[in-house]
Amino acid sequence: MKQVLFLLLLVGICMPEAAAQSKGHLTGGLESNSIYYVKDSKLKDAGSVYPDDHFGSNNYLKLDYTQGKFSAGIQLEGYLPALQGYDIGVYGNKKALLGVKYISWQDENFGFRAGDIFEQFGSGMIFRSFEDRTLGINNSVEGLFGSYSYQDYITVKGLYGRPRLYTDYADSWVRGADLSISLASIANWQGILLNVEGSYVNRNEEVAEDIASIAKPNVDMYSARANFDWNGLNGRVEYVGKGKDVSPVLMGTTAKGHGLLAELGYSNKGFSILGTYRELKYMSTKLSLTGNGVGNILNYLPALTRQYTYMLANLNPYQSNGEGEKGGQVDVYYSLRNKNDRSKYWNFHANGSMFYSDKATTVKSRLLWRDINADVERQWNKQLKTTFLVSVQEWSPTHGMDDKTYVSNIFVLDGQYKLDKKKSIRAEVQYLYSQDYEKDWIAGLIEFNLAPRWSFSLSDMYNMGTTEVHYYNGSVSYTRKNTRLQLSYGRNRAGFICSGGVCRYTPAYTGANLTLTTSF
Template identity: 35%
Template sequence: MKKLILLLFFYSSLNSVSAQSLDGLRVGLESNMAWYNDDKKTGPFFDSENQDGDKHLRFNTYLKLDYNFLKNFTATAQVESYEPLALLNYSPNFEGTNLGIYSLNYRNSKLEINAGHFYEQFGSGLILRNWEDRQLGINNALLGGRLKYRPLDFLSLTGLYGKQRFGFETSDGEIFGFNTEIDLSTILKSENSSYSIGLSYVGRKEATKIEDPNFDELTNAFSGRFDFYKNNFYANAEYVYKSEDVTVIAGQLLNDFVNPGNALSINTGFSTKGFGIDATFRRLENMGFFSEREKTGNVYLENNINFTPALTKQHDYLLTNIFVYQAQSQVIFADPQLMEAGEIGGQLDLYYNIKKGSALGGEYGTKLAFNASYWAGLKGDFDYGNLSYDVDYLGFGSKYFSDLSLEIRKKWSKKWSSIFYFVNQYYNQKTIEDNFSGEQIQSNILVLETTNKLGKGKSVRLVAQKLWSNSENHDWVGGTFEFNFSPRLSLYVNDIYNSGLDSSTKETHYFNFGGSFNKGTTRLSLNYGRQRAGLVCVGGVCRFVPEATGLSASLLMSF
């Protein structure tokens, strides 16, 4: 707590100083607090990671400073505090108070140089992506150096070296990277269309303790991609090849199980007034890529070099996020009945606006959105005893997941609007969760939402939800009430309830109530309630959160 108080004092001091002299300084403060308490339904509070049930109060605090000085120079520093402990299910490497990231940067119209921590992405991220997401507990910034150079209008070059951050430390593995972007439309002087290609290389070098390894310390990955845009049509494709590397099962390196990996992604779409379509196909084979091999598949999402999010609809409602898909990019040989080498599938989005004044559109029109996604394992021959597999490139194996959704948005008057939302899902619990006793769950979810504007910034929002499934364990109902007193102040209460036979959730009300207040660049939110055990997902990337009950608060400030 003393360190937290010092951080807050430091922030207040900077606020005063910057107003007087440091015009180039930008400060951002984020503090997330939770008090976990015992509950008759969810049980007594206990942190299985830290083996401690006494420290009920937790803080994750981030103080970020960006300073522009001289010409074209910037400096960045982020102090982080996890005192007395980090929030539940964050990596135990987030401990104490320390300097999390720091960098010195130079940039002009042709050249950019970074020394210290930096974030980078090549292409779609299938070969390399470094980013921060505080909600998921991800910060895999590289500590080292990066140089970007644009010698010509149509050519961009990037070279980098670093070690990945985890907690306040860095990984043992070294990361090398090079990227080239070529704008062909500039070379061809094309005015009505855009063409570009990209080529990337990423190397991961990590020593191994295995005496006679069947794999190299340096794992190489290569990527090629093409992007095309013309009028209302677009298309892009990317292929990645990863050289042979040892397979890691449950943290163990299997020296006799060495395979290459690859990925293919194709996306295309078309849009015009009132109509849009987007389709994506992706195939992943043995594409787990980590700066430390033994961290493959870790639950804290640490040491990821590449980015393979689940390509499915990102739902907004409580019951539509009970069964969420995680991309299956790695080789799994957990059991003769549970063997995987990756995934294959895709998704389709359709958007259509029914015109105003038509029979179905009414006075204000009607908006329709349809999404379909399907994911399966790679079809092939798997040999558990000899640790080998041979998969068909375009073969679809056992079904993992499917999702069909239809959203209808209707405005009835200037003050009243509604959303009708239907979702049909298939969830193979055994393969997605590596759960030997998992079910094949089929569910239908209906959501009805309505919002009524009362004037002077006031509004009421109501949501009713229902989930039916073929499993006796899952029969959920939920609801939300939200009242906005003004654009600055809002309060809400929600609850979901399972009348099914699932022993972990049966007849438990997972209620939450709270609110938020905004003023300028400051936002404060408070919440009390129960957290259901399950996956929290942001942008297709998910992490598991345990069941808990307590009070949480969040403070965001910037200047």
């Protein structure tokens, strides 16, 4: 801890001095999210968990220095202790750490980075190292990264290092390479994008004695891809293969895995359509065979479904099944504009997604998820905008282990009215009808914005079916330049918090939440 604080102090002193002498550029950011948990008798049967001192706080301080082709940076993290629902508080063993450190150099052709590396090959099905503070994930690779590009024709990348697992590093090593060739650029085709690409990733780990008869030290993965874009028509296809690896559904045996992703889309003026299909089998790849939690993941398998911001539509989000799923979604969008008055328009949106389990993992193929939804957005004039959404969701509570499914019918009316250039008010009314699980819900929200600094909101989500519990929340936020401070208090339902289609479970809690974000 003393070494970390000394390094941070040294960087804080030296970076501004270096910037002044060499005309470099120093940027930074601070993010702090703290909760004081309050005991709530209404949540005693809802899986609520409270830390001993009723307090949790996740904090991130990031500094980056750039001068010409050179850059360097650090990120100091503090979990004092970690917020409830974050695996970093369960499997991590440090309250403060130097979470990210790097130096890099980049010109028109060559790139080099030493330290913690964030990178993705293709869609991420075989490799993605990234940070998502909402999920508590940081699986950056500590090591070396290099890249080379020759004009627009070819790009080659390579990396080697050990991945971060919560507050420490996994007992494994990752190496990988990625190649992209632009056939359109080589052939000098104008207005066309056509790339062929490929990747290779290897995870090496010393296998524990108790699983040495099953698992192997090396797991190899590869990817072959093609992307094109021409005259509003675009598509991509990716096939990945994976060597034998331990799978949680195989009960002590190993198997090879594979994945397929295909997308085809078209857009023209105010119309667009995109269809996506994905197939996964034994593709959940851990950083370490001995690690646990949502952060112990080497690849990226997001849910290819519509991502909602409305409370009831996001009550039971779909989580992808990397061990065996088949399905996809279709997304259609059309905008109708008034040629004489650009402040008036209609936006029509329809979406459908459906996924089934692989029969090899659940005895027979069963429905995991189905969502048929549509919404209409109407800008009536410069002041008033409304949105109406309907979503019919069917999902498996056992993730395909039996034939049981639950159905939710969700209706949302969202309206926003601008009182003047600075003041606006927004309101939501939501209703969920279901004969299954917790049955009916109703929710509402009202939000008042006083631009550019103040925002106030009140919301409530009430289960009318079985629990008869209110999940209320009130918040106020203040923004000044690059700093935003938000204070909220409320009761939160146990469930999954999702970001980019990847989810983590959070227990129910009631408490006060203080969030601070600033950049300089």
